[in-house]
Structures are given as C-alpha cells and as structure tokens.
Amino acid sequence: MDIVIIGGAGRTGSRIHDRLTARGHTARLASRRTGFDWEDTDTWRPALEGAEAAYVCFTPDLAFPGVPEKMAALGRLAHDAGLRRLVLLSGRGEEGARTSEAALREGGVPTTVLRCSWFQQNFSEHFLAGPVRRGRLRLPAPDIPEAFVDLEDVADAAVVALTRPEPEDVTYELSGPELLTFTQAAAVLTGATGRPVAFEPVDVPTFIADVALDGVPAEEAEPLAHLFTEILDGRNATLAGGVAQLLGREPSPLSTYASRAARAGAWS
Ligand SMILES: NC(=O)c1ccc[n+]([C@@H]2O[C@H](COP(=O)([O-])OP(=O)(O)OC[C@H]3O[C@@H](n4cnc5c(N)ncnc54)[C@H](OP(=O)(O)O)[C@@H]3O)[C@@H](O)[C@H]2O)c1
Structure with a gap:
C-alpha cells in the first residue's frame, strides 16, 4: 500500500x-x-x-x-x-x-x-526533557492524574488503522494502563534516571522561561501553556481502551518507557 x-x-x-x-x-x-x-x-x-x-x-x-x-x-x-x-x-x-x-x-x-493522552515521550523527546534533566518538572498545571501513553503503542495503533483490510470511520481514545499524578510520574522518572526529579506547579510565564532554556520558542511555549491550563484539570483522568481495541494487548506503563529511555541515554 x-x-x-x-x-x-x-x-x-x-x-x-x-x-x-x-x-x-x-x-x-x-x-x-x-x-x-x-x-x-x-x-x-x-x-x-x-x-x-x-x-x-x-x-x-x-x-x-x-x-x-x-x-x-x-x-x-x-x-x-x-x-x-x-x-x-x-x-x-x-x-x-x-x-x-x-x-x-x-x-x-x-x-x-x-x-x-499525554505522550510518555514528552519527558525525553520534547519540551520536558530539559526539565527532567534539571530535576524540576515545572508545569502550569495542578498535580492531577494523567494516563500517559507510550508512542510505541500509538505508532503500533496507527499502523493497524492504516493497513487493516477495511478503513474505519471511528474515533479511538488511547491511554496508558495507569493513572499517575505528576508527582507520581516524577517518582518513576527519579527511579529510572537515578537522580531526583520533582514536580513543581508554576505559572505560565515561569513555564515559558523554563522551556526557553532548552530552545523552545515563546511562540510555541505560550499556546502550549494555555492548552495545558485548559486540559490539565482532571478531565482526562480516566483510562481509555483504544490500545487494547486496536492491538489486542494492554498498553505499556510509564516505568517501562522510562527505563528504556534512560538506557538509551535520554537524560545523560
Ligand atoms: N505531546 C503530547 O502529549 C500529545 C498528546 C496528544 C496529541 N498530540 C498531538 O501530536 C501532534 C504532534 O505529533 P508529533 O509529536 O509526532 O509531531 P512532531 O514530532 O512535532 O513532528 C512534527 C513534524 O512536523 C513537521 N512540520 C513542522 N512544521 C511543519 C509545517 N509548517 N509544515 C509541514 N510539516 C511541518 C516537522 O518536519 P519538518 O521540519 O521537515 O517540516 C516534524 O517532523 C500534535 O498535533 C499534538 O496535538 C500530542
């Protein structure tokens, strides 16, 4: 195809x-x-x-x-x-x-x-890689639970949807297998990196200044920050079945991703 x-x-x-x-x-x-x-x-x-x-x-x-x-x-x-x-x-x-x-x-x-849901890889391949390396997970959000999803699962699901015999006009919700608050996610990252990582809720200007340290331009950080303040209010604090529906298996947890990313040197 x-x-x-x-x-x-x-x-x-x-x-x-x-x-x-x-x-x-x-x-x-x-x-x-x-x-x-x-x-x-x-x-x-x-x-x-x-x-x-x-x-x-x-x-x-x-x-x-x-x-x-x-x-x-x-x-x-x-x-x-x-x-x-x-x-x-x-x-x-x-x-x-x-x-x-x-x-x-x-x-x-x-x-x-x-x-x-939020990508697990936000912590290593996107705007949160620098904050994790600095040990301070600074986000303009309260400490709400999120069901972080592994991009390897998202990619597997997309391939099924792209190649299955008949196309489907449907919507799947994809999440990871567990709800973790940002504090709990930071603890998982601490375990994987071997260095302390702590969640710190901050205001929008502080978030923008923090990710600017890693070269994220304000034009990108500002709308992202406003999106986070909108969606990180607990509305997505439920597990979704899309990975199991499309792949016939359970999604992968944050700890598996974090160990894999640490071994690959994501935060070295
Ligand atoms: N991060 C999350 O937690 C999360 C959760 C749910 C959904 N999403 C969605 O995920 C999407 C981002 O996916 P991703 O992380 O795979 O993207 P990505 O890694 O940011 O990749 C973006 C690609 O888009 C290309 N690109 C950038 N500007 C472009 C332009 N003006 N025209 C054409 N191509 C352009 C870039 O290639 P070139 O440089 O070659 O153009 C780049 O390879 C967003 O729609 C977001 O809403 C994200």
Whole structure:
C-alpha cells in the first residue's frame, strides 16, 4: 500500500514510517523537508497524489486557532486525490481538536481518529526533557492524574488503522494502563534516571522561561501553556481502551518507557 505520512519524520511519524516500511508498504514522508508545508496549500496536492492512505499529524497542535480550516481543506483534497482512508492524530479532552477532527471528516474520506493522552515521550523527546534533566518538572498545571501513553503503542495503533483490510470511520481514545499524578510520574522518572526529579506547579510565564532554556520558542511555549491550563484539570483522568481495541494487548506503563529511555541515554 502507498501511504503518505503527513507531518513527516517527527516523534510519531518516524516510528510509523519505520513500521510500515518493515512490513513492505511504501511509506512517503511529507513535511517541509520534502516540500509539504502546512502554511502553503499549493504544496499539499503533490504530496497526496498516488497515495491510498494518509497519516495526518499537525504540528504544533490540532487545537490551535486556524487549524480546522486547514483540516477541512486537506479533507477535500484527499477526497479529490482518491485517498481511501485517513488516520488523524489528536489529543484527548481538547475542544479545539474536536473541531479539527470534524473538519477533516467533512471531505468524506473514512477517517480513524486516534485521540491520545499525554505522550510518555514528552519527558525525553520534547519540551520536558530539559526539565527532567534539571530535576524540576515545572508545569502550569495542578498535580492531577494523567494516563500517559507510550508512542510505541500509538505508532503500533496507527499502523493497524492504516493497513487493516477495511478503513474505519471511528474515533479511538488511547491511554496508558495507569493513572499517575505528576508527582507520581516524577517518582518513576527519579527511579529510572537515578537522580531526583520533582514536580513543581508554576505559572505560565515561569513555564515559558523554563522551556526557553532548552530552545523552545515563546511562540510555541505560550499556546502550549494555555492548552495545558485548559486540559490539565482532571478531565482526562480516566483510562481509555483504544490500545487494547486496536492491538489486542494492554498498553505499556510509564516505568517501562522510562527505563528504556534512560538506557538509551535520554537524560545523560
Ligand atoms: N505531546 C503530547 O502529549 C500529545 C498528546 C496528544 C496529541 N498530540 C498531538 O501530536 C501532534 C504532534 O505529533 P508529533 O509529536 O509526532 O509531531 P512532531 O514530532 O512535532 O513532528 C512534527 C513534524 O512536523 C513537521 N512540520 C513542522 N512544521 C511543519 C509545517 N509548517 N509544515 C509541514 N510539516 C511541518 C516537522 O518536519 P519538518 O521540519 O521537515 O517540516 C516534524 O517532523 C500534535 O498535533 C499534538 O496535538 C500530542
């Protein structure tokens, strides 16, 4: 099957690309490095042409203003280009993301939505890697429980949705197997890294200043911080069954990811 991975070789896209090519599918990356730019609709059609399916990953976040319009345009184009299925990466509990999901579906191509909990890999491959290394997990959020999901599970689930015999126009909610507060997550990271990591709730400007130490620009940190203050209120403090439904097995816990990331030198 010819599958285009829109959103390129990022955290989810690279994992999905590797899995698809290992199974003999043609997986094409589409991002700025291949000439596809979310900011320029003229670059979208060449990326879609000839593909049977697309994985859609919008960066920085599906919930941001202006994204539903982009999703509506992509959905129409995917239909015109003859795609037979779409798989969209989304986030749990995000009102703005719901609007983007619906907009993509307006094009009429069967769309599997993967609504995910917080990624475990936020602690090692994204904006929280620096804070974990510094031992201070500073977030503009209260100490609420979250069901952190492993990106290896998300990638496995996306591959099933992209390659199963018939496309599904459904939404799956994906979470990890346990609810952990940020304090409990910090304790897991302490165990894995062998260095103390503590959760510290902070205000938005402090969070922005903290992640700026690792080169995250304020233009990205500010909307992320506001998204966190919206969704990290306990609304996602439930386990979801999407991993088991799609993969027929239980999701992987934070401790397994943390040991693996520590062994790979994520925080060295
Ligand atoms: N982090 C979480 O906990 C969480 C939870 C649930 C859902 N999500 C969702 O996950 C998504 C992010 O997924 P991810 O972590 O796999 O992404 P990612 O690692 O940030 O990858 C993004 C890719 O997008 C490409 N890109 C960036 N700007 C672009 C542009 N203007 N046009 C085209 N491509 C562009 C980049 O490649 P180039 O540099 O080559 O362009 C990059 O490889 C977001 O939609 C977010 O809502 C995140």
